[in-house]
Amino acid sequence: xxxxxxxxxxxxxxxxxxxxxxxxxxxxxxxxxxxxxxxxxxxxxxxxxxxxxxxxxxxxxxxxxxxxxxxxxxxxxxxxxxxxxxxxxxxxxxxxxxxxxxxxxxxxxxxxxxxxxxxxxxxxxxx
Numbered sequence: 130x131x132x133x134x135x136x137x138x139x140x141x142x143x144x145x146x147x148x149x150x151x152x153x154x155x156x157x158x159x160x161x162x163x164x165x166x167x168x169x170x171x172x173x174x175x176x177x178x179x180x181x182x183x184x185x186x187x188x189x190x191x192x193x194x195x196x197x198x199x200x201x202x203x204x205x206x207x208x209x210x211x212x213x214x215x216x217x218x219x220x221x222x223x224x225x226x227x228x229x230x231x232x233x234x235x236x237x238x239x240x241x242x243x244x245x246x247x248x249x250x251x252x253x254x255x256x
Contacts, residue, residue: 130155130159130162130166131162133162135165136165137165138167138168139166139169139170140170141170142169142170142174143172143199144172145174146175147176148175148177148180149176149177149178149179149180150180151176151180152177152179152184153180155169155184156184156187159187160187160193163190163195164192165194166194167194167195167196167197168198169184169198171198171200172199174200184198
């Protein structure tokens with residue numbers, strides 16, 4: 130962003146764990162080269178009050194082209210916990226579905242073996 134050759138107009142850092150320090154770096158970079166960036170999305174981060182204030186000041190700075198700043202929701206422990214719970218449930222569901230497919234395949238295999246190899250009297254399947 131600091132490079133005069135940078136012509137980036139929109140930057141989405143949503144959910145990237147940007148902190149107040151990161152916002153200060155962004156504000157510094159935008160002050161160095163304020164002419165192109167028009168949209169900045171910092172939602173679901175840890176921008177903090179001072180980080181938001183630094184970047185909000187850029188909305189009022191006539192040298193900055195920034196006209197849209199999104200920062201609202203924060204990525205906190207509760208939402209991370211919920212995200213991990215949802216991922217865990219999804220994984221369990223997928224494993225359950227896979228186990229059903231394996232069971233069906235195993236049953237089909239036993240039936241196929243018993244049909245094609247009828248001379249075998251006993252088929253033992255070990256888990």
